[in-house]
Amino acid sequence: MSLPSDRHADATASVVRYYDTHPINETQILRALADRGIDPEAVTASELSLHDQDHFGGLDANDLLIAAAGIRRDHRVLDVCSGMGGPSRYLAHRVGCTVVGLDLTESRVDAARRLTQRVGLDDRVSFHLGSALDMPFDDASFDVVIGQEAWCHVPDKARLVAECARVVKPGGVIAFTDILRRDGLTDDDMDRLAREMTFPVLGSLDGYRRLLEESGCTVELAEDLSPLWTRILQDRLAMYRSLGGETARQFGNERSAGWDAAYAFFVGLYGQGRLGGGRFVARRSAAA
Numbered sequence: 001m002s003l004p005s006d007r008h009a010d011a012t013a014s015v016v017r018y019y020d021t022h023p024i025n026e027t028q029i030l031r032a033l034a035d036r037g038i039d040p041e042a043v044t045a046s047e048l049s050l051h052d053q054d055h056f057g058g059l060d061a062n063d064l065l066i067a068a069a070g071i072r073r074d075h076r077v078l079d080v081c082s083g084m085g086g087p088s089r090y091l092a093h094r095v096g097c098t099v100v101g102l103d104l105t106e107s108r109v110d111a112a113r114r115l116t117q118r119v120g121l122d123d124r125v126s127f128h129l130g131s132a133l134d135m136p137f138d139d140a141s142f143d144v145v146i147g148q149e150a151w152c153h154v155p156d157k158a159r160l161v162a163e164c165a166r167v168v169k170p171g172g173v174i175a176f177t178d179i180l181r182r183d184g185l186t187d188d189d190m191d192r193l194a195r196e197m198t199f200p201v202l203g204s205l206d207g208y209r210r211l212l213e214e215s216g217c218t219v220e221l222a223e224d225l226s227p228l229w230t231r232i233l234q235d236r237l238a239m240y241r242s243l244g245g246e247t248a249r250q251f252g253n254e255r256s257a258g259w260d261a262a263y264a265f266f267v268g269l270y271g272q273g274r275l276g277g278g279r280f281v282a283r284r285s286a287a288a
């Protein structure tokens with residue numbers, strides 16, 4: 001579950017390019033709010049939360065992760081690969097905890113900060129530019145570490161999980177969902193996913209379980225979400241297709257057509273049972 005380290009820099013540059021021209025972005029979110037008759041200058045955290053989540057299953061998925069991880073108001077939470085900060089803001093608004101987001105794409109971090117200020121949550125939610133493979137945080141500095149549909153981009157899962165285990169407090173929780181490889185995924189499929197979706201390597205249900213255990217955690221949940229996500233992703237493809245005109249206006253026809261082909265291929269792999277998803281909850285040993 002890792003790419004040779006001499007290819008990490010290429011993987012990082014590809015991810016940044018990918019998210020700099022992603023169909024879900026700040027401009028598109030503000031337009032979606034305006035289309036619903038919501039003044040973007042007066043938007044509330046609840047209203048924004050319906051448009052700024054870039055993972056599968058919307059706010060229900062956040063609520064499930066919050067419950068599974070036992071996140072409380074007095075917790076300090078780290079959102080690893082936080083994107084535009086939708087889950088971070090939702091957590092702070094819904095639970096009242098403090099959240100720190102970490103992401104390596106500057107345009108995403110900038111957008112996350114602006115959106116957070118817009119809804120007045122910047123006293124409790126902050127964002128750092130940096131890599132999940134070399135986190136700019138002290139050991140044992142968070143009660144909970146979360147991630148949603150983003151660790152698929154990280155080229156070294158062992159180091160990623162070890163970093164999460166390092167920054168979470170002894171007895172603290174790592175809770176995440178991620179896109180997973182399943183039996184039948186071919187090398188050609190993986191090459192295309194790496195090129196078009198910037199997934200350099202993918203974890204598996206057993207692979208993540210093993211890495212969590214090797215990092216000194218007890219796995220409390222490793223749930224197979226594959227059937228659920230196969231249904232959700234059909235709707236998501238339709239959602240992206242409805243944004244096609246806007247994506248073409250923002251980033252050009254070539255990017256829009258390329259996105260459509262790449263996403264249709266990705267969703268097709270779910271239909272064929274070659275890709276799946278998982279929800280994990282693991283607790284760092286209290287004795288660590």
Ligand SMILES: C[S@@+](CC[C@H](N)C(=O)[O-])C[C@H]1O[C@@H](n2cnc3c(N)ncnc32)[C@H](O)[C@@H]1O
Pocket residue numbers: 015016019052053054055080081082083084085086087102103104105108130131132133147148149150153154155
């Ligand atoms: C799908 S988006 C995040 C979605 C977010 N969890 C949500 O639910 O709205 C994935 C994010 O992962 C970030 N990312 C990818 N590789 C990373 C890495 N190695 N370190 C930090 N962030 C990374 C990307 O820049 C991107 O913003």
